[in-house]
Amino acid sequence: MLAYIGGVALFALGICLSVALHEAGHMVTARAFGMKVRRFFVGYGPTVFSFRRGGVEYGLKWIPLGGFCDIAGMTALDEVTPEESPKAMWRFKTWKRTVVMSAGSITHFILGFVVLYLMAVTMGLPNTNPSTDPVIATTSCARSAVTADQASNPTCAPGDPKPAAAAGLLAGDKVLSVGGKPTPTWSDMLSTVQASSGPTAFQILRNGQTLTLTVDIPKVQRLATDGKVKDVGMIGASAASQPSLIGYGPIDAVGGTLSFTGTMFTETWQRIVEFPSRMPAVVESIFGAERDPNTPVSVLGASRIGGEAVERGLWEIFLLLLASLNFFMGMFNLLPLLPMDGGHIAVVWYERIRDWFRKVRGKVAAGPVDYTKLSAVTLVLVVIGGGITLLTVAADIVNPIRLP
Structure with a gap:
């Protein structure tokens, strides 16, 4: 007080x-x-x-x-x-x-x-202009989530596939393209991944070098923003957080x-x-x-x-x-x-x-x-x-x- x-x-x-x-x-x-x-x-x-x-x-x-x-x-x-x-x-x-x-x-x-x-x-x-670069922060699993509770729970179950980790994607990798389609922002990469399935080429930038990795993208059921359940591609990766303050x-x-x-x-x-x-x-x-x-x-x-x-x-x-x-x-x-x-x-x-x-x-x-x-x-x-x-x-x- x-x-x-x-x-x-x-x-x-x-x-x-x-x-x-x-x-x-x-x-x-x-x-x-x-x-x-x-x-x-x-x-x-x-x-x-x-x-x-x-x-x-x-x-x-x-x-x-x-x-x-x-x-x-x-x-x-x-x-x-x-x-x-x-x-x-x-x-x-x-x-x-x-x-x-x-x-x-x-x-x-x-x-x-x-x-x-x-x-x-x-x-x-x-x-005021946080970067939307498609830089990976962590890798996890690709899992279905058909309810709001499941979508808010990030816990992976045993046996859930981990496509990003299995393909060799690491924290700090910047995704340049997915399946040959450029991904200048994280949202571009996300929409491209969701529309993809099966083995897909990922071109990434790691420590200044350009690499190509193949990610086997599974289709999972996810609750969309309109309340409907849809089949989407998922690799199990999260975006790198941006600093709230810049010194x-x-x-x-x-x-x-x-x-x-x-x-x-x-x-x-x-x-x-x-x-x-x-x-x-x-x-x-x-x-x-x-x-x-x-x-x-x-x-x-x-x-x-x-x-x-x-x-x-x-x-x-x-x-x-x-x-x-x-x-x-x-x-x-x-x-x-x-x-x-x-x-x-x-x-x-x-x-x-x-x-x-x-x-x-x-x-x-x-x-x-x-x-x-x-x-x-x-x-x-x-x-x-x-x-x-x-x-x-x-x-x-x-x-x-x-x-x-």
């Missing part, structure tokens, strides 16, 4: 640190461009302490849920002092404002990459991490696209339906899963979940919806494109967008976001997702 509580706290701390660094990304880039940063605080609520340095107030608040960065003049409607006016954010070039507003998401992406890189050089990264050295870990990061980006985007369609299942789970493990979770739910991972010593799951949440927060925050950073970026580029068209038509720039006209849309999105948060938190309390 102590390990579980510690894991929950550690995961929650990791998320809070990620959000605080998100805001730090805004602050660092804003100051680098010469914008006026007023405050940078970690947490929300009453102030624990604060100090001023370089014209910026830094501090810590009691509620450790993220943080905020106050940049003067993020929009032209924001009130600024005469001293702040020359350094107001809205006065800067479009590309500079874009960099500042996207810096938070970029920070999430960097954090996710760093977590994955550390995994790569320590415990390894998940094997890397410090140099090749860079390429491995980049590749795996690309995979996670694709999966994260797919989750974002599926997000609305999965919310009804979240609501149903609150009222007793079985919780779909693919439904969205809140920070609370993710922290509980992180706690279970630590309790079981599954640190790879803990770190993968932390990295994936950073990727999710980074991508979600870039969606062109207010009040997220992506919404502000969309407004900035709308102004730029609109004014370009006006210039082509010989007109003067129209000036900054009036954010008050977007307040209704922003309010709706805030309410929807708050509702989603409440639903996921409720589901994570009454019907949480658990590790299998």
